Amino acid sequence: xxxxxxxxxxIFAAGGCIQQIxxxxxxxxxxxxxxxxxxxxxxxxxxxxxxxxxxxxxxxxARDPGNAHYLLLASMGxxxxxxxxxxxxxxxxxxxxxxxxxxxxxxxxxxxxxxxTARGQGPxxxxxxxxxxxxxxxxxxxxxxxxxxxxxxxNLSDPAALADLPKIEAMMEFVVRNDSTYFYGGALSFLGAYxxxxxAMFGGDPRLAKNYFHRALGISGGKFLMTYILFAKTCAxxxxxxxxxxxxxxxxxxxxxxxxxxxxxxxxxxxKKAMILRSKTDTLF
Amino acid sequence: MRRIILRxxxxxxxxxxxxxxxxxxxxxxxxxxxPEGSTWMNVMKExxxxxxxxxxxxxxxxxxxxxxxxxxxxxxxxxRLGQLQCAGVTGNGLTTIAPAAxxxxxxxxxxxxxxxxxxxxTFDAEFERAFEENGYVNLGWAEVGFVYVFTNTRVEGPADMxxxxxxxxxxxxxxxxxxxxxxxxxVVPLAITDVFTSLQTHLIDGVYxxxxxxxxxxxxxRTKYMxxxxxxxxxxxxxxxxxxxxxLPADLxxxxxxxxKIYLGKLTRLSxxxxxxxxxxxxxxxxxxxxxxxxxxxxxxxxxxxxxxxxLAGKLFTADxxxxxxxxxxxxxxxxxxxxx
Numbered sequence: 088x089x090x091x092x093x094x095x096x097x098i099f100a101a102g103g104c105i106q107q108i109x110x111x112x113x114x115x116x117x118x119x120x121x122x123x124x125x126x127x128x129x130x131x132x133x134x135x136x137x138x139x140x141x142x143x144x145x146x147x148x149a150r151d152p153g154n155a156h157y158l159l160l161a162s163m164g165x166x167x168x169x170x171x172x173x174x175x176x177x178x179x180x181x182x183x184x185x186x187x188x189x190x191x192x193x194x195x196x197x198x199x200x201x202x203x204t205a206r207g208q209g210p211x212x213x214x215x216x217x218x219x220x221x222x223x224x225x226x227x228x229x230x231x232x233x234x235x236x237x238x239x240x241x242n243l244s245d246p247a248a249l250a251d252l253p254k255i256e257a258m259m260e261f262v263v264r265n266d267s268t269y270f271y272g273g274a275l276s277f278l279g280a281y282x283x284x285x286x287a288m289f290g291g292d293p294r295l296a297k298n299y300f301h302r303a304l305g306i307s308g309g310k311f312l313m314t315y316i317l318f319a320k321t322c323a324x325x326x327x328x329x330x331x332x333x334x335x336x337x338x339x340x341x342x343x344x345x346x347x348x349x350x351x352x353x354x355x356x357x358x359k360k361a362m363i364l365r366s367k368t369d370t371l372f
Numbered sequence: 373m374r375r376i377i378l379r380x381x382x383x384x385x386x387x388x389x390x391x392x393x394x395x396x397x398x399x400x401x402x403x404x405x406x407p408e409g410s411t412w413m414n415v416m417k418e419x420x421x422x423x424x425x426x427x428x429x430x431x432x433x434x435x436x437x438x439x440x441x442x443x444x445x446x447x448x449x450x451x452r453l454g455q456l457q458c459a460g461v462t463g464n465g466l467t468t469i470a471p472a473a474x475x476x477x478x479x480x481x482x483x484x485x486x487x488x489x490x491x492x493x494t495f496d497a498e499f500e501r502a503f504e505e506n507g508y509v510n511l512g513w514a515e516v517g518f519v520y521v522f523t524n525t526r527v528e529g530p531a532d533m534x535x536x537x538x539x540x541x542x543x544x545x546x547x548x549x550x551x552x553x554x555x556x557x558x559v560v561p562l563a564i565t566d567v568f569t570s571l572q573t574h575l576i577d578g579v580y581x582x583x584x585x586x587x588x589x590x591x592x593x594r595t596k597y598m599x600x601x602x603x604x605x606x607x608x609x610x611x612x613x614x615x616x617x618x619x620l621p622a623d624l625x626x627x628x629x630x631x632x633k634i635y636l637g638k639l640t641r642l643s644x645x646x647x648x649x650x651x652x653x654x655x656x657x658x659x660x661x662x663x664x665x666x667x668x669x670x671x672x673x674x675x676x677x678x679x680x681x682x683x684l685a686g687k688l689f690t691a692d693x694x695x696x697x698x699x700x701x702x703x704x705x706x707x708x709x710x711x712x713x
Contacts, residue, residue: 208658209593209657209659212658241409242409243407243408243411244409244410244411244414244642244646246587246646246649246650246652247652247656249587249653250592250650250657284407284438285407285439286405286440286442287439287443287565288405288439288564289405289407289439289588289589290568290589324440325438325439326440
């Protein structure tokens with residue numbers, strides 16, 4: 088009669104395994120799904136697909152809360168969604184989604200005690216704590232910093248948020264030190280925007296910013312168009328360099344979406360942003 | 373006949389206003405170092421919307437945020453050349469365009485905002501004349517807030533200041549007098565753009581700023597201590613060239629002035645709140661707030677401040693104005709018989 092409880096146990100265990108297998112395969116379907124979406128050029132279709140994938144991803148995370156891979160996809164997905172589909176229409180929605188991107192990223196990095204503790208300390212302690220991370224942490228550090236950084240930039244009236252900027256800068260510098268090519272030189276572009284969007288009295292440095300942008304453009308061979316958008320929006324506007332502004336936007340307008348098929352969606356979003364920026368030229372200069 | 377009607381319709385169409393509010397007759401080009409998205413800019417946009425609405429679109433600001441038109445010195449130069457007409461200015465700019473108003477920045481003058489508000493209210497007309505004598509109209513005060521000393525060595529009483537290599541904003545007579553009063557032996561005059569790097573390289577180990585400015589300029593990431601004694605209350609204002617202002621019809625002048633007081637008053641209230649929040653953020657980020665050791669030290673700071681203010685009398689502001697301002701503040705202090713506001 089002992090066979091019965093054993094059988095029940097086995098069925099449950101098998102059920103758990105099956106569930107885990109199902110979760111894993113859903114995860115790999117999502118991986119492929121994100122690759123497929125990144126190749127999409129129709130923004131409406133992409134927006135709807137990402138939204139549903141993100142909710143599915145959150146369901147998977149609810150079942151497997153410590154899964155760093157899912158958490159990274161969610162961090163990446165929410166920040167990308169904010170950048171591509173929210174920030175031009177609603178700052179409030181963009182704030183919400185960037186914050187989610189940041190928080191999913193924190194859940195990965197907080198697994199290390201040093202990072203978790205240093206988040207509540209000063210910028211110098213935080214910079215020290217980043218030394219405990221390795222090249223393998225580059226994706227999590229990058230996407231967490233993207234969510235965190237953009238969340239701060241949309242909350243400039245909050246001094247507590249503003250005080251986090253040196254920590255975010257340190258994270259992007261970590262990415263540049265460990266793998267500057269990650270995500271088409273994304274950390275270089277971020278640092279370019281960071282140094283290029285502030286006046287000199289607030290620590291801005293247009294020469295340094297241009298250098299970062301040129302390095303990022305060198306990595307993608309000028310094929311990742313979002314770099315041009317950031318270059319125009321920050322460095323060109325801050326230095327009131329209308330010629331640079333125009334040349335960046337023209338580079339985006341004239342590039343074919345097929346030049347970088349694996350980033351067709353990002354490039355289609357860049358084209359949309361170029362149109363929006365161009366319509367604001369008279370206000371910006 | 374049909375052709376005449378068509379032509380008339382076309383002419384009427386061409387002459388019609390481009391917006392239901394009518395064409396904008398006056399554009400005021402305004403520049404500030406405050407970045408897009410900051411409270412400063414948010415309130416400035418509200419001010420712009422209010423004057424546009426009340427004037428039915430006849431007047432509005434074209435706003436250049438984030439220092440894209442340069443620092444205060446550059447912007448005032450552009451106003452003189454007629455390229456801009458309006459700007460947000462602080463101490464540096466005020467020295468040029470309303471030196472008497474710099475009494476508001478005088479060292480250890482105020483202990484709290486009650487005293488600040490009383491002096492602004494009592495002497496407003498006098499300061500207004502100071503602006504106008506130099507070709508500007510003050511549309512409203514936009515206070516930067518109380519400024520504190522931040523150091524890398526612990527400072528409690530005035531005696532500890534002697535060991536600090538202190539930055540002063542080069543060319544600022546008020547800062548020179550304030551720091552000299554503190555008996556700092558090692559003073560390093562630098563442009564504001566060199567301060568962060570100089571903190572990193574230990575060329576300096578002391579600065580002064582409002583808590584919010586410490587965060588915005590990121591100097592807090594290179595300093596350890598804040599002495600909890602307000603060095604001064606830094607003033608700020610939104611000013612317009614008098615030449616431009618005088619060209620405006622009286623009703624538009626009134627709209628600009630009245631809304632300026634409303635929105636820049638709001639900005640001052642929000643700045644005070646942000647400075648309070650900034651203190652919390654500084655503490656969270658490891659900056660240690662140091663109380664003065666005892667009331668004797670506090671009294672000594674105030675005495676040093678009084679001496680420093682005397683050295684400035686006759687330069688930026690008159691001894692008479694200084695005397696009247698100090699008397700007005702004294703009335704609010706315990707023991708004066710006048711009580712607190």
